[in-house]
Amino acid sequence: MDHFPTNWGRPRNDAFDHYNTYPIPVRPQNNAFADSVQRTQQPIVTGTSVLGLKYKDGIMIASDTLASYGSLARFKDIKRLHQVGDFTAIGASGDMSDFQALQRDLESLIISEEVTEQDGHKLGPKEIHEYLSNVLYGKRCKMDPLWNSVIVGGFKDGERFLAYVDLLGTTYTSSTIATGYGAYIAQPLLRKAVEGKEDVLTEAEARKILEDCLRVLFYRDARSLDKYQIATVNASGPSISDSIKLETSWGFAEGIRGYGAQTQ
Amino acid sequence: MARGRTRWWWKRETRSVTVTQVTRSLEDSEERPNMAMELNGGSVIAMVGKNCVAIASDLRLGNQALTVATNFEKIFPVSEQLYIGLCGLATDVETLRERFRFLVNMYTIKESRAISPQAFAHLVSSTLYEKRFGPYFIEPVIAGLEPITTTPTDGSAPTTEFRPFIAGADVIGCLNFAKDFIVTGTASDKLFGVAEGLWEPDLGPEDLFETISQTLLNAVDRDAYSGWGAVVHVITPDKVVSRTLKARMD
């Protein structure tokens, strides 16, 4: 028996057929803002490189605290590292508004997980990374990307995890990762310092390596800042430092024309 | 006449381009590969063996996808034991062949001796670099035997040995002295792959012939712009053996 009067031959009624559940009516396009909805076509307020590495008892992620507006150093104390759940930290370069949207998304994911608190499962870095890659890949498929390169790091069940995901949904894991200009400037330094020594490097050594890389980036990347944060994730969970001032030396500049105080 | 004049003015008009347009056309040319290198098709390869060298090419001459001739030789003798393969735009093959013939003749007359492969390579390089900003669309390959004459201290007669020599260059004459093989042409990537898999050091003339022939044939069979016959020259101290290979003609 067909229960739907529209199928019996009753003429269409424009007054209420729109509210029927079946057949699904073609509703009039009445979104007045349809033409005004904008997708991220290009990043606006951006963060530069993020660095990540594996060390003896966990992983470390570092980034400076600058959010640029083009070439303008617009926001100088922006947090680009973020804790997710009990085992994970993420760091993002690229569009900061997209990253903050991601932060809210992850926050609600963690909150919705509280419902199943007692099920014996907790979201670890692998799950967070898989979730993020699905979000970013899904958005790129809608041609509405989240314009970020994200490093996901964590420590769970005695295992280190360090991975990357970007606006295209491209993913990979590696013992050192660098985004943005860091991929060209810091990654070679990181690889030299870390590869083959992942199980030996102490926390202090790892921190020194990252600081050295951030310093080189500050010297050469015009969109970087001498203020940074480091996230450490080990057996005792994630901890994200406050903003730290980078020690830099400009003594060499005195001898170079154009760098120092010379006028001629 | 009037028609020609109008055309001329029209040309002048279009030349006054804005800066933005110039930038754009540069960007365009970056995206588009140089068509001149693929217009006529063709590939050349040279390989080093033990006391011998080999140089080989396909025989196709095309106009884009249309094959025009299947007897278009691209390898020419420079002296008895020195050959050059000219790969690229067919009109420049002819031009450069004549130009090198002239230059080598002049060299031979002035110096009263045959040009060595080494010297010839540099002659090729400088000839190409002369046209640095409007180059010949040719990537040459040189293969030959370098005579090394040693005069013993005991007063006995000098002896001549032959050292295998191959070289390649890009369109503006940047030389590449490889110790194994040189490839150019529309099938160069394929030639690289097969040669890297088949070539080994110290091949005798017969084995070298087989290796270079197999490399060339299998590479050009995967290239739409090369093939339709092939020639191989194997250069040894006492003779040059030139063979035309039976190849796929499709």
Next chain:
Amino acid sequence: MPSMEHVAHPQQRAFNPYTENGGTILAIAGADFTVIAGDTRQSEGYSIQTRYAPKVFRLTDRAVLAVNGFAADGNMFVKKVKQRLEWYRHAHAKDMPLRAIARLIQTMLYAQRFFPYYVYNILGGIEDDGTGAVYSFDPVGSYEREACRAAGAAQSLVQPFLDNQIYFKNQQAAPGQTHPSHLPLPDVLSIVIDSFTSATERHIEVGDGLEMYIVLAKGRNTQGMESLHGVQELSSKLDGERVFVVRRELKKD
């Protein structure tokens, strides 16, 4: 004067949802086995992202899939194929036959005809009749069964070498003899290794590591694998088709 229309217009670059991640894959079928291989480098432009990102995946005990092109699409595609194979297992209590997986892959690729997975697929394994098989696909799903296939960044370097060494193209058999239609396993393995060392030598996007999967037909012994060190078995049972993986280093420069 040329019109200012297209000059004054600000240049806006549209979002490009694709990229290329380099690497090369390769598969060769034997009479009763198949070898499926891929390098493990993942790159973008001139940067190496990681030295170990697998491109070859075990689907079932008799099917292995290699994916090459845009890595994000590749990983998503493999995930979806694996999901469909699991659904098939739940519905039919058996693994999907190889030729059916091949058709499934073509359907899944063609479903995305107007926003394609930018991925070249090579499926290798054992057919129901016990023969080794290789299926190769283009990004929108057109496919064929072959004896061997190379794909990816160094396809143009490797494929003509395979024509010569596997199909004996341009080679004449000894008088009164014919070329073998299938090569023995040790020969195939050394051709695969040679292909990748050659490609590594001449292509910047190929290198770091080599991952070779070997699928053996039901009842075939491991003859030809004795000399291979570091073989790891991945089969779920020992009395059916068997899958092995072998890893080798490639040059890292």
